[in-house]
Amino acid sequence: MNNIIVFIETDGGKLCDVSLELLTKARSLAECLNVDVEALLIGSNISGLVPELYRYGAKVVHVADDPRLEFFRTLPYAAITIELFKEQKPQIALFGASSIGRDLAPRVSSALKSGLTADCTSLDIGDHEDARSGKKYKNLLYQIRPAFGGNIIATIVNPEHRPQMATVREGVMKKEPLEKPADGKIHQIDTAKILIDSDFAVEIIKRDIEEKKINIKGAQIIIDGGYGVGSRENFKLVFDLAKTLGAEVGASRAAVDAGFADNARQVGQTGVTVRPKLIICLGVSGAIQHTAGMDQSKIIIAVNSDPEAPIHKIADYSIIGDLNEVVPRMIASYKKHSK
Amino acid sequence: MSKEFKIVVLAKQVPDTRNVGKDAMTPEGTVNRAALPAIFNPEDMNALEQALRIKDKFPGSKVLILTMGPFRAAEIIREGYFRGADGGVLLTDRRFAGADTLATSFAISQAVKKMNPDIIVSGRQAIDGDTAQVGPQVAEKMNIPQITYAEEITGLSDNRITVRRRLERGVEVVSSTLPCLITVHATAAPCRPRNAKCVLKYKYSRTIHEEQDAANAGKYLLSADEKPYLKIQEWTVDDVGGDENCYGFAGSPTKVKKIENIVFKAKEAKKLTGSDADVDSLISELMANHEIG
Numbered sequence: 001m002n003n004i005i006v007f008i009e010t011d012g013g014k015l016c017d018v019s020l021e022l023l024t025k026a027r028s029l030a031e032c033l034n035v036d037v038e039a040l041l042i043g044s045n046i047s048g049l050v051p052e053l054y055r056y057g058a059k060v061v062h063v064a065d066d067p068r069l070e071f072f073r074t075l076p077y078a079a080i081t082i083e084l085f086k087e088q089k090p091q092i093a094l095f096g097a098s099s100i101g102r103d104l105a106p107r108v109s110s111a112l113k114s115g116l117t118a119d120c121t122s123l124d125i126g127d128h129e130d131a132r133s134g135k136k137y138k139n140l141l142y143q144i145r146p147a148f149g150g151n152i153i154a155t156i157v158n159p160e161h162r163p164q165m166a167t168v169r170e171g172v173m174k175k176e177p178l179e180k181p182a183d184g185k186i187h188q189i190d191t192a193k194i195l196i197d198s199d200f201a202v203e204i205i206k207r208d209i210e211e212k213k214i215n216i217k218g219a220q221i222i223i224d225g226g227y228g229v230g231s232r233e234n235f236k237l238v239f240d241l242a243k244t245l246g247a248e249v250g251a252s253r254a255a256v257d258a259g260f261a262d263n264a265r266q267v268g269q270t271g272v273t274v275r276p277k278l279i280i281c282l283g284v285s286g287a288i289q290h291t292a293g294m295d296q297s298k299i300i301i302a303v304n305s306d307p308e309a310p311i312h313k314i315a316d317y318s319i320i321g322d323l324n325e326v327v328p329r330m331i332a333s334y335k336k337h338s339k
Numbered sequence: 340m341s342k343e344f345k346i347v348v349l350a351k352q353v354p355d356t357r358n359v360g361k362d363a364m365t366p367e368g369t370v371n372r373a374a375l376p377a378i379f380n381p382e383d384m385n386a387l388e389q390a391l392r393i394k395d396k397f398p399g400s401k402v403l404i405l406t407m408g409p410f411r412a413a414e415i416i417r418e419g420y421f422r423g424a425d426g427g428v429l430l431t432d433r434r435f436a437g438a439d440t441l442a443t444s445f446a447i448s449q450a451v452k453k454m455n456p457d458i459i460v461s462g463r464q465a466i467d468g469d470t471a472q473v474g475p476q477v478a479e480k481m482n483i484p485q486i487t488y489a490e491e492i493t494g495l496s497d498n499r500i501t502v503r504r505r506l507e508r509g510v511e512v513v514s515s516t517l518p519c520l521i522t523v524h525a526t527a528a529p530c531r532p533r534n535a536k537c538v539l540k541y542k543y544s545r546t547i548h549e550e551q552d553a554a555n556a557g558k559y560l561l562s563a564d565e566k567p568y569l570k571i572q573e574w575t576v577d578d579v580g581g582d583e584n585c586y587g588f589a590g591s592p593t594k595v596k597k598i599e600n601i602v603f604k605a606k607e608a609k610k611l612t613g614s615d616a617d618v619d620s621l622i623s624e625l626m627a628n629h630e631i632g
Contacts, residue, residue: 074475074485099506103487106472110444110479115592118470128596142596148356148467153599161592201484202515205501209509221631245631264508269469278630289357299630301621303613312608317621321613329615333622334631 004030005062005090005163007081008041008053009072009100012211015049018096018170023056025123025173026094030057032125033139035091038062040084042077044070047186055181062088064189068200071207072100075199078107083194085112090163092141094123097167109165115158116165117143121172121273121292128157135159141166146269146292171217171273214264219248221278224267224294226311227254228283228304229323235260237327238282244331250274252290268293280330282323286311303327342497343399346390347454349447349461349477350383350404350419352412356466357381377411379418382462384530386523389492390460391423391531396495401425405450407435407443410548416571420541421533428454429546432575437588440468444476446586449579451481458500459520463488471522478520486515487522546571 004026009016019039026037039058041049044067053061064080081104085093093108095101097119109116122144128137141164143156158164216222223245225238235255242249251261253268267274268290279297284290286302286309294300295314302315303323312318319326354375387402394400404419404427406412416427430450438446451459459478464471471487478485486502493512494501501514505524545553547570576586584590611617625631 074487078479099488102471103475103485106440106470106475107479107485109472110441110476113441113592115439115441116472117593118468118472130594143593147469148354151356151600154595155597155599156593157596158592159594201519202486202513204511204513206512207509208511209506211508278625299625315608317611318608319611319613319617319621321611326613326618329613329618330622333615333619334626336619337623337626 001089002091003036003038003060003088004033004092004094005038005040005085005088006058007093007095007101007104008039008049009096009098010041010043010046010049013045013049015052016096016098016170017175017217018098018101018168020052020056020177021170021173021175022094022096022168023053023058024176025168026092027057027178029092029123029125029141033091036060038088038090040064040081042069042080044068050186051183054184055177056175057178059184060187061184062187062189064191066191066195068195069191071204072104073200073202073204074103074107075201076195077104078111079194079196079199080189080191081108082111084189085163093163093165095165095167097169101167105165105167112161112163114161114163114165115156116167117145117156118167119269120145120166120168121153123166123168123173128159130159140164151288169273214248214262216248216250216265216267217272217274219274220276221245221247222250222267222274222276222280222294222297223247224250224252224279224281224284225255225261226252226282226284226290226304227258227260228285229255229260230283232260234324237323241280241282241327241331244334247278247280250279250294252284252287254285254287281311281315282327284311285309286314342397343401344393344397344458344495345401345403345454345456346393346458346460347403347405347451347456348383348387348390348419348424349451349459349474350387350406350415351380351462351465351467352377352406352408352415353380353465353467354378377414379415380462380465380467382464382523382525384462385525385527386460386462386521387419387422387424388528388530389489389521389523390458392528393458393492393495394423394425403427403454403456405447405454406430407446407450410546410573413546413549413571413573417541417544418533420544421538422531423534423537426572428572428574430574430579432586434576434583434587437591438586439591439593440470440472440476441592442586442588442590444473444480445581445590446576446579447473448477448480449581450574451477453574453579457517459483459518460489461520461522463522463524474520474522481518481520484515484519485522486513486519488524489521490524490527492521541569544569544571546573548573
């Protein structure tokens with residue numbers, strides 16, 4: 001009771017990174033609160049995934065294993081989650097801010113009339129005093145997120161309602177297994193008791209999901225192309241530099257919207273958050289919604305011919321110059337020195 | 340005769356946070372909100388197009404815009420009229436103020452229940468909050484299925500709707516019973532432009548408050564009695580009913596503890612030119628520090 005429950009997402013029979021990242025974060029929150037971390041795993045034929053959840057710190061894994069639950073559908077997944085939360089009364093519930101988590105969590109929060117904060121970039125435990133009533137609260141979940149197009153950062157709390165719910169995007173939290181893992185317990189959920197016919201009002205007719213190929217999140221070095229690269233053809237320069245340096249290619253929303261690069265490469269608030277050890281931004285203007293997704297990178301190099309571009313303000317190295325000249329020079333220089 | 344559907348489009352007027360230009364930033368590096376124009380939330384526009392396409396296919400169907408906001412949010416309903424909507428309701432009341440997504444969804448669900456549609460469509464999320472929560476929460480409060488991330492409504496019959504969804508790495512086609520709530524993704528078809536006939540017809544459509552403002556300013560107005568379709572309805576808490584404690588600040592479980600404006604801090608940056616020598620010394624430095632290697 002009053003523990004932290006993490007909703008576990010699976011994809012093609014594997015655990016999603018975002019869920020393991022949330023378990024890792026939940027461990028540190030649980031330590032502050034002196035409670036346990038638990039996991040909710042829903043799917044079909046999924047018991048093989050349970051030991052991995054123990055490795056990431058789940059003391060109890062609630063398992064709803066049912067052939068009808070092979071693929072995510074809002075209503076049956078919500079029914080199980082709502083029922084479990086009513087029974088277990090977690091004080092905190094965390095979901096990935098994926099297409100699944102962002103579909104499921106609001107439905108659950110509405111049914112439980114509990115607060116939900118989307119796309120948190122940071123979670124913490126702290127006290128709160130209500131400005132109107134003067135009432136004091138101990139150990140609330142601080143849900144910290146950008147708002148207003150990333151121009152403000154808000155700290156949200158849910159003083160009176162439980163569970164305190166939040167979603168977090170993939171790649172925002174770090175993923176770390178326990179140093180000394182210990183086995184936990186399985187709690188089997190009786191799905192037949194919970195699910196009713198109307199939970200299956202939505203039918204999946206066809207699924208056409210590609211294998212995950214591009215993974216800019218895990219990259220140590222990212223070459224980040226912006227709208228200033230100019231065209232899809234010219235994006236070859238970005239890929240050339242990436243290939244030379246053993247890097248991945250990222251892109252701003254403007255570049256993705258213009259069709260220069262694939263969606264999966266988008267860095268920023270509506271894309272992936274990255275923190276590589278080195279990021280080289282080519283023709284990126286530095287809009288906040290983009291920089292919010294990369295400004296934690298260890299070293300930022302900006303190449304932009306506009307000296308006023310905001311990207312120069314967050315860069316460690318600012319090159320005011322034409323990327324069409326600078327990139328070939330970088331490649332040549334690297335090749336010269338690496339011999 | 341084919342079936343006629345009643346479709347409610349949930350739309351929101353939002354500050355245009357996508358175009359935070361130089362003049363929208365104060366010298367302190369914070370946002371000057373007043374400099375941001377108020378627009379029809381982009382994905383709600385995609386949703387409106389999906390609704391209008393149903394009307395194209397099933398003549399006699401009605402598209403109604405529902406929005407919640409201050410008096411000036413009536414602009415959203417007029418914009419809907421200009422593109423082919425048949426009606427609209429502005430939910431406006433001080434008692435709605437301070438609502439988080441849960442209290443907002445309660446107010447909207449109360450209004451939608453009163454409108455009693457077959458299909459509800461909205462954008463996936465609004466650009467001022469990016470939460471994507473209100474759609475699913477309205478569906479839950481109405482106890483109807485939800486289909487999020489819709490890219491296209493591909494089929495519709497008397498009692499079932501088929502939708503293609505855009506997910507992170509592909510697409511999924513699902514079908515649902517009606518009524519149902521659909522949230523539409525930005526990759527869906529853009530909304531058709533304004534229609535000149537509709538603009539002419541609805542240019543002077545007004546809410547009661549807009550009519551009073553115009554009268555106070557001494558402007559001549561066609562009275563709504565002459566042309567009743569020009570009257571945009573305003574609903575308050577009293578019109579939609581329900582437990583007052585579920586509205587506004589009181590009905591919001593989440594509270595904002597703190598707001599920080601993002602301020603650009605200039606780091607100690609090394610300024611370089613794009614010359615051979617500068618680029619070469621940078622690359623050498625990175626290699627020496629094992630940043631690349």
